[in-house]
Amino acid sequence: MVLAGLLALAAPARADTTEILALGDSLTQGYGLPAAEGFVPQLQAWLDARGHDVRIVNGGVSGDTTRGGLARVDWSLTPDIDAMIVTLGGNDILRGLDPADTRHNLRGILEAGRAKGVEMLVIGIAAASNYGSDYKTAFDAIHPELAEEAGALYEPGFFAALREEGDDAGAALRYMQADGIHPNAEGVARIVDRIGPRVEDLIRRAGAADAPEG
Secondary structure, eight states: OHHHHHHHHHSOOOTTOEEEEEEESHHHHTTTSOGGGSHHHHHHHHHHHTTOOEEEEEEEOTTOOHHHHHHHHHHHSOTTOOEEEEEOOHHHHHTTOOHHHHHHHHHHHHHHHHHHTOEEEEEOOOOOSTTOHHHHHHHHTHHHHHHHHHTOEEESOTTGGGSOTTOOGGGGGGGBOTTSSSBOHHHHHHHHHHHHHHHHHHHHHHHHHHSOOO
């Protein structure tokens, strides 16, 4: 069953298939998980189960920052790509990079997407308070503000689905791997359930953009 699923993911897409680039870091790449349990395969399965003719291209690179994403976005957006999901910034936080640099890089990524004519979904990620409230305030504003600026869809918080209402902050750890940074397979499933409807919105936008004018 797993082999069949992987072969299906690797199969060439039909001409009318919506192709979506998932540009991200280890959270997108599926760090620490079997191939079929990472974010992209689980999202692909979620969309397949709902009848979408779509292929998600895994553009996740472990350890990548927004600067790395900016460096590779142009060649990652091949002519067959119709839409892009951007999930970058977590490693900027881990390295304590200047929010101004993160903003510059993410803006460049979204400008590249607009230049290529692809629809976009930006997934936010919140900074911890390690670097102080000013850093957190500056960083947390980046993704929603730039998504609005670029006319992109926005999903607030990659990990939002792991923080159940009424739970304390530590409750989400049961959905994390031992490193406390990357979600386990159950955590990914919850994340996909939360983000999936926004990806469906992205698919509809991409379809509308490709539709011939009447």
